[in-house]
Amino acid sequence: MGGVSGSGAAAAVRLAEGATLREAVDTADPAAWIALDAGVREFTSGPDWLPGWERTVTDRALTEALTDGSDARPLTAEWLALGLCHRWGRIREAALERAAPRPELLPLMVVRCSDWAPPVRENARRLLTEVLDAESAVRLLPLILRIGRRGRGDFVTDLADRLLRAAPRDTLAPLYTDPDRTARRYAYLLAVEEGYLSPAELARAAGRDTDTVIQSRCADAALAGLAQGDASGQADGAYDDVLEPLLGARGAQARAAGVTALRRAGRSGRAAGFLGDRAGVVRACARYVLRQAGGDPLAWYRERCAVGGPALPAGAVSGLAECGERADAELLGALTSHEVVAVRARAVAGLRALDVTDVARMRELLDDPAPGVVREAALALLPSARLLDERWLMGRLAAERPRHVRVSAFRLLDAHEGLVRLRAAVALLDDPDDRLRYRARQSVGRWRPTADVPRGSAEVGELLDRARLLDPYAVHRLKWEAGIKV
Template identity: 60%
Template sequence: MRELAQDLLRAALDVGSALELAPLILRVGHRGRGAVGLDLLGRTLRRASRGQLAVLFSAPDRTVRRFAYRLAVEGRLLPPAELARVAAQDQDTVVQDLCATAALAACADLAARGDAEAYESVLAPLLSARNPRTRSAGVTALRRAGHSQQAERFLGDRSGVVRACARYVVRQRGDDPVAWYRERCMAWEDTELPPGAVIGLAECGTRADAALLLSLLMHPVTGVRARAVAGLRALDCGDMERLRPLLDDAAAAVVRETAVSLLSHAKELPADWLLERTDRERPRHVRVGAFRLLDARGGIVALRAAVGLLEDPDVKFRAWAAQSVQRWHPSPDGRRGDPEVGELLDRCRHLFSDYVLRRRKWEAGVGS
């Protein structure tokens, strides 16, 4: 029966029917013995023209689009500029990588022929792509195109992989990206400072650059302040006393980066100061950052904060608090037999089975 089905499919498939049946064949092709159908579909559609395959390029199913673009790349049915446009606009990362790689491979031929205009038509869509991987491919290609100087404007890109490719191109040209970053960060009052330039300085700078990043903690732009905090963390130069005030920052991104940077200092932060910032009157992002630090601190302070938030109006806060209580264990250096621990655990007994509750109390040295 299997051989008969394969013979019938082989007889029925031509380019027209293959285009219609491609979604179905691709869907079942990865099941047991479905490879025959995939192979037959591929051999049939390799005879299709670019115009015929175009029907599959816009298919809503990404598996179909991937299959169609692979065939188009293998058959060299699309010009490099069209491949670059697809890499910049398609929403699927596999299609983006496939088309960007093919476009850049074709660029080598364009460069060998000295076709600068065609080369530019490929680079422009890649460099303006929203996807960082596609954008980074375009930045790397700038060197081969003889436009290494254009890589400088990508040193402050929002994506780390694009910044890394830009630094490579700039270094190959003989320039120093660190100097570029320092110059922009020092002149931030006179020129617009992209947040990517701040974290870029931390990525390739030294601990001596921490002073420059510290000066940016009061920058009026949210992204710059957040990247300065992240940069200090990357350089392992986070100053707890300088970072503490940023836990009250008006921007959620800054508070989020600050909380991450202060996690290693959670036990050193004043417990009352953190608890105060979990009050309902505080901005939500401040409460989130403070509770994250309290949870990392552990001990009775973390349990006290979590139990206090179990009746919070915010549904997510209640869920985080419940999870924190269920994960809680007494600190090895905590005082055993503290009656407050028993009272707090009793207030949230609904979160434990009887056995687990008794176990927690036994670990803390309270209860019978």
């Protein structure tokens, strides 16, 4: 067994053999509780019970302990956890009443609120309503949201939502930095809807969070709050508190929102500092703001790229391609020799965006030491792949070549047809690089004879014989299609 089910089954066995709940289950991980629920059922429903489980707990003993108390063993939290996850509904139902006063078993009561057996489900919901409070809902929210995605799981999310909306605003504070992304999204959504955070607090949240959904949600809410302040005449001096965290954010969505807001703040000139941003969405917003203020972003890009130098931001090269013209290809072509790898790669990508391909120069860049540059050069050459010397490309498949050179060379050879493509693919059938070998085998499987392949070609027959181990029947069919005697 592996994955979630296997980890839950292992936890079930450890509980049955006497381990404590914290020893057997990662109680801070919502997935561990769900896995335990599945794991206990797995080991109480099949014939392959482990000897340790069979010695420690039986259905009869557990049933007696939970229904009439006749078993001498005390009902510990571990024993009740097994009962809450048991395959028999009457045992799960009996365990609920005993588990309700135990906070450490609240996660399994949450799980039981979506139980497929109506009596178990209704009892779990009734008991959870009595024992769950806002602080517990915060602690269990990642698990609650996971259960909420199940069928019959809406009750527990609705209950948590009611509790959290009625609680003091500071109750949500631990969720703003929770490792679980879904829990953070929910917390910020609730905070925005209920007005728990000020525009400045929302801007700081957008600036520090790594999730793009949270960045957009908090940035939009922060700027909406500023707009309301504008309407009421209370926004004077508030722009700095909101714009600075957004403009300095690591996330592109937050920076883009901040740059767009510069226009409304009357600070359009600052947008020029973001024309060379690393993110395309930020560059686009900066160009919009400057154009609305009468500026010329294209002139800025041309000037910066003409000066060049090690301080040239790679984003400025992309920006020139995004709003430039074919006449700007000369500037970009010169930058394909720039000392900074990112600038070279963006220059090659920019030429491709302008639909200008210097085949000779791109061919030289296939030997560039930087994988990103080689990758972009190969993409630029793909439409012209059949113009390249196949023997020159085949030489770059050699094992001593850097991996990024070999991958790009094979990609261009695979864009050929007929014998060229088959030769390249067969040459890599036994390559030590797993991914290259996989691609080569796929290429052989997709190969079909074309008009330029002579019928009955001996070379094709030899190449297909080398590929016979892949799929003898497919090779037999290909030989027949190529007119080779089989």
